[in-house]
Amino acid sequence: MSRRYGMVGLGHRAQLYVDALAGDWSDTGTLVALCDTNRTRMSYYNPGNRLPVYGPDQFPDMLAGIDALIVTTVDATHADYVCAALDAGVDVIVEKPLTVDEPGCARIAEAAARGAARLIVTFNYRYSPRNTAVRELLASGRIGRVTAVHFEWLLDTIHGADYFRRWHRRREHSGGLLVHKSTHHFDLVNWWLGSRPSLVFAQAGLRFYGPDGAGVGSGPFGLDLRADPRLKALYQDARHEDGYVRDQDVFAPGVDIDDTMSVLVRYADQSVLTYSLTAYAPREGYRVAFTGTRGRLELEVSERAWCSTDAALDPTAGKSEEETYERLTVQEHWKPAEEITITRGAGGHGGGDALLLDDVFRGPGDDPLARQAGWRDGIHSVLTGVAADRSARSGQPVHFAADGLSLTG
Template structure:
């Protein structure tokens, strides 16, 4: 029997689920209802469906079997909890929520509810990240003692967070929550452990009115050249005043663009992590040192950003070289390169695997890639703890199982 789905939040990210249920996953369910604060955005996706305002959301829940949440991050907890209380399954985009209070609310609602909650951590499904999990699980490098993880966002991707609602901490929790939740979840999943203590430093160094990047390049995105972005945001702006293309060097930015984090895990492994949102290229490096050797993954997703691509979202990628390289070196042995099995589609085939898990069920997955509310909370609270530490200058400790933070002294 096919399921009835509703979507709340009809911005850019909703497209993944709309396309899935209209395409390869149409046999699993049908979208029957949409909810958003903006009627113009809902009309972009609408094909005769019932449209709901947020005030009518409880009525919408009575018409669906499962809810897909793709709203502004800070609103996730309210929609997730309401659906769980109504016995409606939930599929929610990362981050699960943005603060401790939201985590506590969701944990309580999930404990009371018989409904299922899935957090869509698509990076788990990327073939290269799955390959890391497989090698670590094989025991080839022994017990992991240290992880070094560097993530670079370039001046296309990174800058975009400072144009949109993400630029305000009260909406996104900052990049240590909104973006890094992906990365912290990967480490939690790779290690099979939970965070125990966090110390961090962070700052706004490049963007904003006093940033080092002021006047340094083409940072004005033209929404008119992309029909989809124009329809979703520029044409919808008259309803709620939301400006999708704000000045990355303007006032009102209160999130960080330069972040360094230390995490100690329950299994005593330590993580050294950094996120930079204004690099000239896009990609990441992660290295695991273990008692029997070392595993390294290096990824180049975009080697450089042209000025045309920076201002025109339809210009596509302008890279000279993209690559991914996974190597393992056991003690007293030469370096060995691990072949990464490629998939097709978004995120190296990871999106298709994720959508299978979401709409058909995970089946017998030895990598246990489907993420639930506990995974979502642990990744969010790592970012929340890092943000608190960066503001206070003090380390932040977790309570048992990484599902709550120790109160500040």
């Protein structure tokens, strides 16, 4: 059945869904309405003004004419749009993070419970072949019961720096990287383990970016929007409407999020996670290791090797000086290590984007990996970041309620 989709939030991330509904997934539905605070950005995705457009105050009118809503707005606004759509009986597809704080989680949980509309959180990394291979291996029992997870994520000075140019640099908009970015990673661990967090302790700080950061004067961190026609059209040409500056100086005042984070998490199954996120590494990728009662599983991924750019003109640009790679090994007790072959996917998030879109628009079918994420998954991942942020500021551990849907301290 072809569905009528509306989209709220017409920034960079909207392109994934616009292209999907105009391309390989056009048989599943049609984009019939757009909503944004900025009409220039809506025009970019609406050549010939074919679709009706709505401002935020007209959002209820848009809901009346659609079957499902795609939410790609600033993170702090997600809860408002998600709850309004659910209460109107409209299904929701929302970009991670589901929301940015505990009140937003509570509002969404209440809206989801009182209505019949469905909510999907788009965790692309669940669909990356390397990450699904980890899930399969853990479920097979090769390393026994998992007791400890060590997870290090590196954002390089192209990708990582970009969070400090955009609206993400303000905690009130993004919840900080422990929410906006780490929600991906916390969700992966929750999903890999089939468990949920029960206690969080963290340390975090702003060490590299901002006016007093160690990176001041250290390299080419400027961004020229004119070098990318799409960024220019979406942001520079739209600035006159709302004053939003997409290319802020990463070392200018106003940054209040962290760039260096370390987190300890205890799970309901008594396993423990040691996690770190650094937003100014010379390369991009991650390492995760699972120690179990029968052995150990390790995944190492280089998503982008060290890059040389012409004054970092484009946050997605760069000339890689060595190949990216992914390496998955399993070693059972008293046996040699075995390298597991991974079939690499094409496209974004290690091939995960196409699989995610197929799941979102065609349905998950009989997926033994349970990759499609719902509102509970979204809340568990958001609250892990919220708890970590709270702990880093208080110096105290933060506990989850018994159902994992709220915090108790």
